[in-house]
Amino acid sequence: xxxxxxxxxxxxxxxxxxxxxxxxxxxxxxxxxxxxxxxxxxxxxxxxxxxxxxxxxxxxxxxxxxxxxxxxxxxxxxxxxxxxxxxxxxxxxxxxxxxxxxxxxxxxxxxxxxxxxxxxxxxxxxxxxxxxxxxxxxxxxxxxxxxxxxxxxxxxxxxxxxxxxxxxxxxxxxxxxxxxxxxxxxxxxxxxxxxxxxxxxxxxxxxxxxxxxxxxxxxxxxxxxxxxxxxxxxxxxxxxxxxxxxxxxxxxxxxxxxxxxxxxxxxxxxxxxxxxxxxxxxxxxxxxxxxxxxxxxxxxxxxxxxxxxxxxxxxxxxxxxxxxxxxxxxxxxxxxxxxxxxxxxxxxxxxxxxxxxxxxxxxxxxxxxxxxxxxxxxxxxxxxxxxxxxxxxxxxxxxxxxxxxxxxxxxxxxxxxxxxxxxxxxxxxxxxxxxxxxxxxxxxxxxxxxxxxxxxxxxxxxxxxxxxxxxxxxxxxxxxxxxxxxxxxxxxxxxxxxxxxxxxxxxxxxxxxxxxxxxxxxxxxxxxxxxxxxxxxxxxxxxxxxxxxxxxxxxxxxxxxxxxxxxxxxxxxxxxxxxxxxxxxxxxxxxxxxxxxxxxxxxxxxxxxxxxxxxxxxxxxxxxxxxxxxxxxxxxxxxxxxxxxxxxxxxxxxxxxxxxxxxxxxxxxxxxxxxxxxxxxxxxxxxxxxxxxxxxxxxxxxxxxxxxxxxxxxxxxxxxxxxxxxxxxxxxxxxxxxxxxxxxxxxxxxxxxxxxxxxxxxxxxxxxxxxxxxxxxxxxxxx
Amino acid sequence: xxxxxxxxxxxxxxxxxxxxxxxxxxxxxxxxxxxxxxxxxxxxxxxxxxxxxxxxxxxxxxxxxxxxxxxxxxxxxxxxxxxxxxxxxxxxxxxxxxxxxxxxxxxxxxxxxxxxxxxxxxxxxxxxxxxxxxxxxxxxxxxxxxxxxxxxxxxxxxx
Numbered sequence: 053x054x055x056x057x058x059x060x061x062x063x064x065x066x067x068x069x070x071x072x073x074x075x076x077x078x079x080x081x082x083x084x085x086x087x088x089x090x091x092x093x094x095x096x097x098x099x100x101x102x103x104x105x106x107x108x109x110x111x112x113x114x115x116x117x118x119x120x121x122x123x124x125x126x127x128x129x130x131x132x133x134x135x136x137x138x139x140x141x142x143x144x145x146x147x148x149x150x151x152x153x154x155x156x157x158x159x160x161x162x163x164x165x166x167x168x169x170x171x172x173x174x175x176x177x178x179x180x181x182x183x184x185x186x187x188x189x190x191x192x193x194x195x196x197x198x199x200x201x202x203x204x205x206x207x208x209x210x211x212x213x214x215x216x217x218x219x220x221x222x223x224x225x226x227x228x229x230x231x232x233x234x235x236x237x238x239x240x241x242x243x244x245x246x247x248x249x250x251x252x253x254x255x256x257x258x259x260x261x262x263x264x265x266x267x268x269x270x271x272x273x274x275x276x277x278x279x280x281x282x283x284x285x286x287x288x289x290x291x292x293x294x295x296x297x298x299x300x301x302x303x304x305x306x307x308x309x310x311x312x313x314x315x316x317x318x319x320x321x322x323x324x325x326x327x328x329x330x331x332x333x334x335x336x337x338x339x340x341x342x343x344x345x346x347x348x349x350x351x352x353x354x355x356x357x358x359x360x361x362x363x364x365x366x367x368x369x370x371x372x373x374x375x376x377x378x379x380x381x382x383x384x385x386x387x388x389x390x391x392x393x394x395x396x397x398x399x400x401x402x403x404x405x406x407x408x409x410x411x412x413x414x415x416x417x418x419x420x421x422x423x424x425x426x427x428x429x430x431x432x433x434x435x436x437x438x439x440x441x442x443x444x445x446x447x448x449x450x451x452x453x454x455x456x457x458x459x460x461x462x463x464x465x466x467x468x469x470x471x472x473x474x475x476x477x478x479x480x481x482x483x484x485x486x487x488x489x490x491x492x493x494x495x496x497x498x499x500x501x502x503x504x505x506x507x508x509x510x511x512x513x514x515x516x517x518x519x520x521x522x523x524x525x526x527x528x529x530x531x532x533x534x535x536x537x538x539x540x541x542x543x544x545x546x547x548x549x550x551x552x553x554x555x556x557x558x559x560x561x562x563x564x565x566x567x568x569x570x571x572x573x574x575x576x577x578x579x580x581x582x583x584x585x586x587x588x589x590x591x592x593x594x595x596x597x598x599x600x601x602x603x604x605x606x607x608x609x610x611x612x613x614x615x616x617x618x619x620x621x622x623x624x625x626x627x628x629x630x631x632x633x634x635x636x637x638x639x640x641x642x643x644x645x646x647x648x649x650x651x652x653x654x655x656x657x658x659x660x661x662x663x664x665x666x667x668x669x670x671x672x673x674x675x676x677x678x679x680x681x682x683x684x685x686x687x688x689x690x691x692x693x694x695x696x697x698x699x700x701x702x703x704x705x706x707x708x709x710x711x712x713x714x715x716x717x718x719x720x721x722x723x724x725x726x727x728x729x730x731x732x733x734x735x736x737x738x739x740x741x742x743x744x745x746x747x748x749x750x751x752x753x754x755x756x757x758x759x760x761x762x763x764x765x766x767x768x769x770x771x772x773x774x775x776x777x778x779x780x781x782x783x784x785x786x787x788x789x790x791x792x793x794x795x796x797x798x799x800x801x802x803x804x805x806x807x808x809x810x811x812x813x814x815x816x817x818x819x820x821x822x823x824x825x826x827x828x829x830x831x832x833x834x835x
Numbered sequence: 836x837x838x839x840x841x842x843x844x845x846x847x848x849x850x851x852x853x854x855x856x857x858x859x860x861x862x863x864x865x866x867x868x869x870x871x872x873x874x875x876x877x878x879x880x881x882x883x884x885x886x887x888x889x890x891x892x893x894x895x896x897x898x899x900x901x902x903x904x905x906x907x908x909x910x911x912x913x914x915x916x917x918x919x920x921x922x923x924x925x926x927x928x929x930x931x932x933x934x935x936x937x938x939x940x941x942x943x944x945x946x947x948x949x950x951x952x953x954x955x956x957x958x959x960x961x962x963x964x965x966x967x968x969x970x971x972x973x974x975x976x977x978x979x980x981x982x983x984x985x986x987x988x989x990x991x992x993x994x
Contacts, residue, residue, distance in 0.1 A: 080908065304970055
């Protein structure tokens with residue numbers, strides 16, 4: 053790892069600076085959505101469908117309206133009168149705000165009560181009578197795409213079946229040729245189950261529309277406040293200058309807080325019509341059954357390999373389970389997200405992916421749960437396939453990867469699906485992780501244990517991510533280009549404020565982005581305030597998800613700081629009576645080349661920017677940059693998990709987990725490691741327990757934290773972290789982004805470890821979550 | 836109904852609906868918003884407060900049940916001489932990211948240290964196993980609580 057270039061008191065890149073955010077959060081002084089308490093606030097509760105598929109014949113809200121304390125009951129018909137019963141989704145579909153014709157999933161929004169007290173609002177829900185007429189629910193994509201299946205989207209013009217979209221990538225002809233040359237084809241069919249990001253804070257809104265001025269101040273749990281402002285303007289027809297989105301402290305997002313949900317639209321409309329602030333905060337059950345789910349891909353992968361273990365090609369067929377509305381939050385041109393990255397870390401020439409998305413009677417909103425647009429599914433598939441291919445060819449899974457890796461000298465490397473990987477040294481990463489575990493000794497121990505009847509498994513995943521969307525030529529969401537921004541103002545006393553288009557949800561932007569400025573200008577990070585989340589006070593940007601804050605917003609920050617450094621050098625030259633080109637800047641000190649005793653500080657320069665300028669220069673020391681990244685960044689890592697499986701019960705325990713990450717330059721190593729540990733835990737969670745499933749009637753199983761199991765401290769394994777550092781060649785500070793790497797890379801490592809423990813019995817697949825009964829059944833079936 | 840609860844050393848007498856949850860009473864009536872709500876099923880622990888020194892999940896305690904008790908919330912952790920050792924250790928050891936679970940985690944940690952001055956890694960993990968965190972993977976939370984315990988032990992030896 054490169055040593056920091058600034059002293060600790062400046063706290064530039066590479067220092068584990070303590071977080072600025074902590075002071076308020078450890079004293080209970082954070083300002084989360086539900087903490088916002090405006091005068092005269094009304095409270096909203098939503099009535100949701102108990103059925104997965106039913107026609108609505110009528111809604112009787114008389115008794116609810118009559119309840120003392122109820123101000124209004126909002127139904128789909130009322131929303132329809134204002135043209136707001138339906139709204140566009142981020143994927144170009146439409147979604148019901150409040151159901152008018154039928155309900156299409158359990159938990160769908162049917163009516164809303166606005167009351168003076170949240171308890172009363174909830175009481176009133178009980179008094180609303182809805183006349184439902186049952187329709188047959190469709191819970192699997194296989195049923196959904198059958199000929200003659202009941203039409204879920206009967207309201208949609210031109211829709212005659214339940215197909216939501218089709219998508220393909222790669223070269224089918226070249227892939228067929230590669231398969232024709234293969235000695236063997238290794239096939240894996242697996243389901244990446246539906247999961248939910250479940251941030252600890254649920255979603256919510258306080259809509260405050262002033263009926264006189266038309267000013268709409270909307271406090272919202274938003275990962276993308278600027279994009280949401282524009283979309284609100286487009287959906288609700290409000291003038292954009294009158295909309296101010298404020299995203300306060302956010303209690304975790306992980307993709308869940310990217311979409312616009314019906315509750316936001318209803319609360320805003322209610323505030324507009326009633327003329328008082330309206331607050332809506334989801335219950336946990338509402339969060340789990342109705343807001344952005346993740347994953348739910350049925351995948352069939354085939355790998356063409358030679359007897360020497362060389363990969364020649366990859367073929368993938370997928371069925372994506374969309375729910376009732378196609379409302380994935382992802383770039384317009386990427387209907388199945390960035391699944392292209394399914395070619396992984398390997399050098400082969402041909403791949404073809406074919407994907408169908410199917411409507412079902414399940415909640416919509418396929419979000420990227422702590423990953424960059426569904427690359428978790430892609431990474432999982434290739435890493436599971438490579439492991440299985442090693443078993444079939446008869447070579448070690450580590451050796452299989454080493455034989456097929458893209459080599460360091462091949463970067464920039466164009467994959468068979470057209471991504472151009474920026475940099476990496478995969479063999480060093482894997483070998484370092486293997487050495488840490490004494491891999492060969494471990495394999496010996498595994499064989500000895502097996503002879504004693506004990507099942508030890510070693511699972512590897514060497515993932516490559518594609519993050520930091522993205523270049524404007526390719527990437528937009530709902531037409532908005534995926535650029536991001538930073539505005540930097542240095543005050544006369546040399547303190548600064550940095551304003552960002554991205555928005556933290558716990559990642560520590562208030563600390564790390566200040567460190568980027570500290571690195572460039574030498575202003576101590578503690579002297580730099582970072583502002584974000586308020587659209588009236590920050591420049592435009594598409595927000596924080598897909599690990600894009602550092603790759604895009606961080607790049608904007610470095611560039612704007614460099615612009616100010618250039619101006620500062622001219623001011624310093626003026627103060628030092630030297631030529632501009634002779635001024636050197638290091639850690640906040642401007643000196644004259646060759647005369648190091650002649651110097652001024654950034655603080656001197658800041659004051660001069662407002663008091664003493666060279667002839668003709670404009671006053672002030674501030675600027676704004678909009679950054680359009682030239683490419684995505686491609687973080688990677690080698691994760692290895694060791695498990696022991698109890699052959700009698702199928703219970704598996706993680707013995708060791710070594711995680712090597714290369715995310716390029718690390719701005720704050722402490723924060724990076726914190727993010728990796730969190731991501732590994734979520735990867736473990738998906739492998740071992742997290743699971744949103746449905747019964748045949750379309751009832752959601754997993755509607756609370758007793759049924760949807762997220763790991764506690766007791767189940768969570770211990771992790772051993774390692775690092776290499778190959779900078780991104782195109783990012784201004786060489787950083788690649790890291791928040792999601794561990795969630796992307798680790799599920800395959802955990803599952804591969806369990807499979808490896810029973811692979812000698814012939815087991816090649818156990819679907820996630822790898823529950824003990826599934827392991828036990830796989831062992832029974834194999835033996 | 837009338838309830839009298841001492842919250843962070845101050846007496847609060849209020850007239851509440853019998854069904855009022857303690858967490859809603861603390862947040863809405865008393866106005867202390869550091870105690871959070873993350874679920875409705877006693878599962879996540881974001882609403883943890885200390886009631887007569889013991890951690891309880893305030894979403895599943897009625898304000899009426901807390902009548903006559905002493906409640907400590909995150910706002911009451913800090914003492915006259917500064918941050919509670921658990922608060923200091925959480926920031927020193929990067930024991931928080933989004934900060935939503937942090938009040939509950941710190942209160943459980945403070946309660947654990949009061950009972951067990953030298954908790955093992957497993958002791959801490961067991962103690963916080965009723966509190967969920969989605970950001971940290973718990974490693975630094977465990978570390979922070981043990982750091983706080985060590986500092987408390989060290990200062991009591993010193994005095």
